[in-house]
Amino acid sequence: MENLKAIILAAGEGTRMKSKKPKVLHEIMNKSMVEYVIDTAKDSGAEAVCVVVGHLAEQVQAAIQREDVSFALQTERKGTGHAVKMAGDFIEDDKDMLILYGDTPLITGETLKGVIEEHRAKENAVTVVSAMVDDPTGYGRIIRDEAGNFVKSVEHKDASEAERAVKEINTGIYVFRGADLKNALGRLNNNNAQGEYYLPDCLEILLGDGKNVGAYTAADESEFFGVNSRVQLAEAAAILKRRINRKHMENGVTIVDPEQTYIGSDVQIGRDTVILPGCVIEGKTIIGEDCEIGPNSRLTDMQLADGVKFQTSTGLESSIGSGTTVGPFAYIRPNCHIGNNVKVGDFVEVKNSNIGNGTKIPHLSYVGDTDAGEKINFGCGSIMVNYDGEKKHRTTIHDHVFVGCNVNLVAPVTIEKDSYIAAGSTITRDVPEDVLAVARARQTIIKGWKAKRVQKKS
Template sequence: MSINAIVLAAGQGTRMKSQRHKVLHPVCGKPMVRHLLDAQKAAGITRRIVVIGSMGEQVQAALQGEVEFVWQKEQLGTGHAVMQAAPLLENQDGITLICSGDTPLITSESITKLLELHREQGAAATVLTGIVDNPFGYGRIIRGEDGSVLRIVEEKDASPDEKSVREINASTYCFDTRSLAQALKMVTNNNAQGEYYLTDCIDILRRQGKKVAAHCVDDADEILNINDRVQLAMVENILRDKIRLHHMQNGVTLVDPSSTYIDIDIQIGADTIIYPGSMLTGSTVIGSGCEIGPHTRIQNSIIGDGSVVMQSVLLDSTFGSGVNIGPFAYVRPGSTVADKVKIGDFVEIKNSTIGEGTKIPHLAYVGDADVGNGTNIGCGTITVNFDGMAKHRTVVGDNSFIGCNTNLVAPVTVGNDTYVAAGSTITDNVPDGALAIARERQVIKEGYTAKLEARLRERGSKKVRG
């Protein structure tokens, strides 16, 4: 039996006041619609159809190759949106799940339970519901004595008794595919808004004597949808709390959870400590026994076991075990740092490989470089990688010592077991085991200070006389 999903993402989302499509706004590091699609995939749904309209090209670009698309050229209601996908499901047996693309908190577990109940009840349709403290504005679920759904009553049409019902419609539905196709043909736009409503399918099936069931989620937060920036922030806070709870339950210490920001796909090993003000984003993986922060940002990076990162920014890079970074280090994309490396304060690394045990303690820039094992890069060292038109690489071998305030003008290679004298500007390759000195010889002028002061006094007296 095939299980399909239709995701409604054709609305204009005007309340977001954004040039970005509503369902592409990120929630904890992932577009809100992708949260839903991932949950559907985890629940075993392989065919997913996304209905797009306003700014639909953005959704196509973001999800291309993952889903099928149909266009709703005019926004004429939720029923009309599903009608655009109906031709793809004609004459099929199976189940069709229908969800709104702005509900990122629905879990795969809830989708699975919805599908299971639908099968068990032999229902033509099953509605996902939730119980909330304040149901104002939502459609109420009116059940019969056997627990089946008699009707969904909108706020404006509800009687006082119906308004007291706290179980609401989550706008997520499970349909027998053939029953859905038949009901859609009977839906009309004979209402004040002139729109085709998907909920009319529920009424149609019920009048035909077919069973309509409902599954109530355990956590009503799951069914929250996002229409504006306020709701976006609220949903993100809910999900962040769940993410933090997950990591703490798995052996991670968050010194101040409320000031720690962890995206949905982050992996963190046990016995790692995350200090306040830290942000772990993208697809970052943190090993076990690490110390991260305070005030550290790590994006799309891998950090090995037993590493320490203090008050630094690490982007799109890989770090081995036992590294010590910061404070105030900046590692830019494309860098690979081996085990037991020290990257100290005010050091910037970009698109470079740093070998095991190498130390770059402070105030250095290493860009487009390959540095070997056990090398020391002195304070103030700069790899001069850009000639105004192109970038060039610097290579430094194993167990070398680069003195303070050295310029390595790329392309240049410094061999193994070498020394570069402090203050040198190296423009030629340095062979293994050599000492390179590239600076002016020191000159001392005895008595210079007294002569200078005498000239200055004389010059001052002339100005006064003038």
């Protein structure tokens, strides 16, 4: 949407978290709460976002580090109205200003788009987002007239008995016209027991000016679940997990046990892929169609093409081609590019390497800092010796090479195509094409050695 900016309030200390870390930086599925809110604001159409920071402000700013996010500092916490005032330079008269909270990570872009559309259609000075809840105790209430028009928002402690019976609550999320927000903020006072400036008081100010004030009722109250403790953090994670898993299942992904599957909000999964129990899929991971993931696998910032089978393994910041199988108990470390129809078997570790199509690394091998071609066979116990004690070096293996069992390739070394490396060899020099390379000591039999050893010990 055009002419929309967002202010996110994130200055609170969050003492109930009992943490050295700012509350808004606590994570749900590997992503901080405030990042969820920023992404949702952008998804709703906000062209710019300002985060109001206070407690441990430098930590919050360092954690966000986004070009499309600016910051305002609230050195003293004097209420929500005061926090928005700190972002005064960010507010523009001719733009709508969306007010959100860094500890409310479950709000969706769809809800925000709905409130913005209604705000503009009704030409409101401000529109507050409300929700219907079974137990509204402690929340401010939205009071309407018989025609359903907004009359006021009243705090629980100030509400009459009849008003306390109302189950429509003020979620604290607003859309203001920029000019009206500036006007109302300039007239706020702190004549209350806490000596604070309350943002909801802006509604009364604008109503008194004869401005249109509206309330948009959201469909799902769980979107406004605020996190103030570790318990509530876990509860929010459970809500988000169910929401994300449901979206993928509705899009054609089979999740065998949704309660035991954790998928991040930015993950993309193709249809007819099956996710087995115990998987954690996070970051910017993209999974193609017809894959099988798990059980008990972790994928972080991975790219998997169609038809990949990834069983009981870990993959980080790498790509895997179509038809490739990984695991069980494999470890794909960052910056790997594994081709099509590759086999990475049990207890294999691959790091910072390129693996060509059709290559097989069946078991018990380490392939690090390696450029491997197509249709290579790595025997059991193959080790790419990439570190000389001071520097890392690369190994290059060309197409159709056969690497025997228990082989060490000491980098830097190049193995040309169609060559064979005999089992048990330690290769320290380049190997040409079409040869058998053997680098091991001749077997020696020492007769009588055991008897001499026993005699020496006695």
